[in-house]
Amino acid sequence: MRKAIMDGPLAIGVTGRHRVVYFNKVSVAFSFCFLLNLAAMPLKAYLSEALPWSPRPTPTVGVQVGPNQTFEMYEAHALEFYRNHYNNSTLDLKTLYAFDPAQALDIIWVPIAFVDAGDFSFAGLPGSTFYSRRARRTVKGFMTRTSNLSSVAVIEVGTLLGQPSSVSGVWVEVLPTTNATFLYFAAQLSPGSTQWLYIKFAYRIGLTCVILERMWSTYFRHYRTLLWNLRALGVPNVTDTTFIEIVIGDPTALILQNTLVCGLFVIDFWCSMEIVGQSFVRLSQLQNLVTFSLAALYLSRTVWFAYLLLNLTGRTVRRYHLERLIAQVDPTTVAIAVLVSVGPVTFLQSRSGFFVDVYHFLFTFIVPNDHIDDYKEDCLAAMLYSILIGLLPINYGFGKPIARALHERARGMLRRQARSIRVRPLRSHATRRVTRHADDFGKFVYNDWKHRCLYSILTALNPQHVSALFIGGSIYKLFDTHRGFQRNAAFSFRGSDCYVIAHSPTSVLSYRLSLIDCLHLHHPHLKLHNTYKRAFGHIEFAPETESLVVTLGRDKARWVQ
Numbered sequence: 001m002r003k004a005i006m007d008g009p010l011a012i013g014v015t016g017r018h019r020v021v022y023f024n025k026v027s028v029a030f031s032f033c034f035l036l037n038l039a040a041m042p043l044k045a046y047l048s049e050a051l052p053w054s055p056r057p058t059p060t061v062g063v064q065v066g067p068n069q070t071f072e073m074y075e076a077h078a079l080e081f082y083r084n085h086y087n088n089s090t091l092d093l094k095t096l097y098a099f100d101p102a103q104a105l106d107i108i109w110v111p112i113a114f115v116d117a118g119d120f121s122f123a124g125l126p127g128s129t130f131y132s133r134r135a136r137r138t139v140k141g142f143m144t145r146t147s148n149l150s151s152v153a154v155i156e157v158g159t160l161l162g163q164p165s166s167v168s169g170v171w172v173e174v175l176p177t178t179n180a181t182f183l184y185f186a187a188q189l190s191p192g193s194t195q196w197l198y199i200k201f202a203y204r205i206g207l208t209c210v211i212l213e214r215m216w217s218t219y220f221r222h223y224r225t226l227l228w229n230l231r232a233l234g235v236p237n238v239t240d241t242t243f244i245e246i247v248i249g250d251p252t253a254l255i256l257q258n259t260l261v262c263g264l265f266v267i268d269f270w271c272s273m274e275i276v277g278q279s280f281v282r283l284s285q286l287q288n289l290v291t292f293s294l295a296a297l298y299l300s301r302t303v304w305f306a307y308l309l310l311n312l313t314g315r316t317v318r319r320y321h322l323e324r325l326i327a328q329v330d331p332t333t334v335a336i337a338v339l340v341s342v343g344p345v346t347f348l349q350s351r352s353g354f355f356v357d358v359y360h361f362l363f364t365f366i367v368p369n370d371h372i373d374d375y376k377e378d379c380l381a382a383m384l385y386s387i388l389i390g391l392l393p394i395n396y397g398f399g400k401p402i403a404r405a406l407h408e409r410a411r412g413m414l415r416r417q418a419r420s421i422r423v424r425p426l427r428s429h430a431t432r433r434v435t436r437h438a439d440d441f442g443k444f445v446y447n448d449w450k451h452r453c454l455y456s457i458l459t460a461l462n463p464q465h466v467s468a469l470f471i472g473g474s475i476y477k478l479f480d481t482h483r484g485f486q487r488n489a490a491f492s493f494r495g496s497d498c499y500v501i502a503h504s505p506t507s508v509l510s511y512r513l514s515l516i517d518c519l520h521l522h523h524p525h526l527k528l529h530n531t532y533k534r535a536f537g538h539i540e541f542a543p544e545t546e547s548l549v550v551t552l553g554r555d556k557a558r559w560v561q
Helices: 025-039 041-047 071-085 133-144 194-233 252-256 259-270 273-282 289-319 331-350 353-365 379-420 429-434 438-442 449-461 474-479
Strands: 021-023 097-100 105-112 153-160 163-174 181-189 243-247 375-377 469-472 498-503 508-515 526-529 538-542 547-551
Touching: 021 025, 021 194, 025 041, 025 194, 025 252, 025 449, 041 194, 041 259, 041 289, 071 153, 071 163, 105 273, 133 153, 133 163, 153 273, 163 273, 181 273, 194 243, 194 252, 194 259, 194 498, 194 508, 252 259, 252 289, 252 331, 259 289, 259 379, 273 289, 273 379, 289 331, 289 379, 331 353, 331 379, 353 375, 353 379, 438 474, 474 508, 474 538
Parallel strands: 021 243, 153 375, 469 508, 526 547
Antiparallel strands: 097 105, 105 181, 153 163, 163 181, 243 498, 498 508, 538 547
16 A cells, blocks of 8 residues: 655645745745856856966966977076076065966975985975976985985976976075075966867856756756646645745755766866866965965865766665665765865875875876986876865765764663663653654755755744644655665755745645655656646655655646655
8 A cells, every 4th residue: 555755635736716926035046046156167267267368478488398409408498497586586485485477387485404314205395296206306315415416406397198288396595694495396387278278168158058958957947837836726735825935945966966067077177187286286385375265266176076976976876775875965065065175185185295105106107218207197196186085075975874873883882881770861862863753854954054044044034934834855754764766875955845835824834845856767666647636746655565656746747745
């Protein structure tokens, strides 16, 4: 026998009059902000990148050896320019960081001292993550006095898939008055051709259009059907409705589970690896916090690696019926977590000898033998960095169930110990939350933090929003016991729900509606039915056969309570 996973009777809508239905203005503003943030994501890169029509500098030192030059000639020319233009007479040595816009060059320097070979570490040295093999040998030999070098002067070229993309220099300056020794690192990136910059700009405009189309076709257009149905049929269980209010949700989760969109963002990120390298350099210093913050904001675009990994991980655990092993992650929380953590994580990597050595290995692993000492390839190191940032939410997703299991085990041990000394343990708040009442799934509090904040604003503006009865959220009651019906086990879809609030002279009734796109519609035990008598649909689960029947609303409305 089927069991209706919903609250209240399966009443049908009442026709015969045209009802007053409108969208809540505060929720419209909230949803528009989410829409704008997601749609503008590709163009946020231009907070750090130059627009294709902007004037660009022409650096004195190019990023590749000239056709009539040897590497030694190229190195001598670059070092002469760098050492003459960036020294104690042209820089304020107390700042330890500078940017030269005329050369598009970042420069970092630190005072150094001689150390024993056993105490030496590349951690904390400026730009040490990017050192070539010869640069590492030279710097280490100079600082540990294990070589006959009286100074350091090295140029190294960075490539991306074999094409020169950056040049950096490492040199030492000894102040004549104090004999203080400073180690400099200068990094200069290829500005790229104007044609390439326009291609990237067109790609990002196209990606923005794809996002807007996806948001309309997978989310916002369904509100139009819901609006028409509510005007014609009203809501179940209420015949004396004064007006009906629709509280719009956040489409982010439904868009981010689209593998194509995530993949397009990853491609966009990889098309600007030179800016990624520049941001990495800028995040290795704390002297200029504005520069540090802008670099962190740019590298927060690695959140798309996190979304892509979440997308693939969620589908994988569902395929192998391992949904219980991963917790659902809110997409907005992931974005904020990456934004907050990417700067400190990158800075700490530059201060870790382990990560400096790992990145050096990857930078030089696939460099051809004839360039092995003076060149480095950015591809593998960039992949590792992207994966490390992308794994942050994955670690949370898999770590939360483990932490919950450990907490339950510790609580059980304490309970057994309490019984052994004849003390009755108090029922904790966590215990009370384990078993939810059916109405709890329909409440605003069973939501992500954004929509709890929205509900607080709504109730502050209009106390009538404190509904006497909450109905809906039935898919979450289903997911609580049968997560195999969830489309993606790693994503939380709660923020995408909408609320239909029916106001009558005697009560306020709140319906929580979810799109059936949150369900795994290709599940072998799921069937779709249509109805013409309800504004929105419902789901019914048969425990004995483990089957789910999803009944759509009129005109195939995809909202279910």
